[in-house]
Amino acid sequence: MNRTMSRKSLYTDTPMGRAIIQAMLEVNSEISEQVADAEPGTFRAYIFGGAALHIHTNARGSADIDVEFQAARAIELGDISVIYVDNDGIEKALIVDDTFTPTISGLLPECYQDDAIQLFGSDSDPLVAYVVTALDLAVTKMDRLAVDDQADIVSLHQAGKFTANELR
Template sequence: MTLYTDTPMGKAVLELVENLSYLLAEKGNPPGTCRAYIFGGCALHLHTKARGSSDLDVELEAAKKVSIGELVLELDDIFYDDPDTGPSSIVLDETFNPTLAPLHELYQEEAIRLNPNDNSSPLEVYVVQKVDLAISKLGRYGDQDIDDIHTLFSHGLDIEEFRKRALEASKYYVGNVSTLTSHIEHVINTFKP
């Protein structure tokens, strides 16, 4: 599986999570005590090299209580030059909450670790699989979400795998399941390869 971590934006994402790891270490968090799961436009970029985002949507899971708001205040923006849009920056989104979106029960277990050889870091960094990223976009389901799912289809996400896993995820969804089911079918039927 190819991840685009060598693009200017990909490097900026990695730099931001490295800085977050450094702050966690400064606060006395031992190796492997926190996990970060990347979603949103940054995950889309890492999977497809398509559009990105100016904020990093990350679910932070920690063995002890970590104040994400406190960390965001200490975390500097990352500036980089995007070949298409010019000077850009990325920040950590302290308001991101993945529990509002549909998610498959195995999304964390099957996420791709970005720093697999770094066992000294307090932060293990993961990007959710393409299929789980697509499923997470079914909750809000705006025009950009539809475009993002279609982009994932264009970059190798199997439609039947998506349908099967999204329907499995609907069993755990706290929102309107019939609406979610119609979103699944709509995004598949409107895809033009």
């Protein structure tokens, strides 16, 4: 997958998209404070759930960011939240859920990390944050397949993020 081309079609410049990036910036700051000698890129975050859906489609938002963290050493994030104003002028809070575990369903593709699209991180940041691909996000939603999950899969497909054959 060409990550550069994929990045262009993401909704990171919406109020919620900017709040997601701001939250990752705050996580990066927490890491820098707690781990003074953290090497660049030694902490990785993979965004799933409603936040990932928003980034891919600009569809429904979320009150939290389901994020899987991978790190060389553990950190204590505490409560990280970002307040933002949505397109309707309503103030909302977005909370980082660092307890999220994407592997519960067993449907997560093995290569989701390799295919994920970078959203945040530079050569000097200890944190690099990614959003999982729309296809990998859809696959994770197939396990529970609640009404919202079904609608999310349809939204991703209607946005042209994958074909029915790719989902199969």
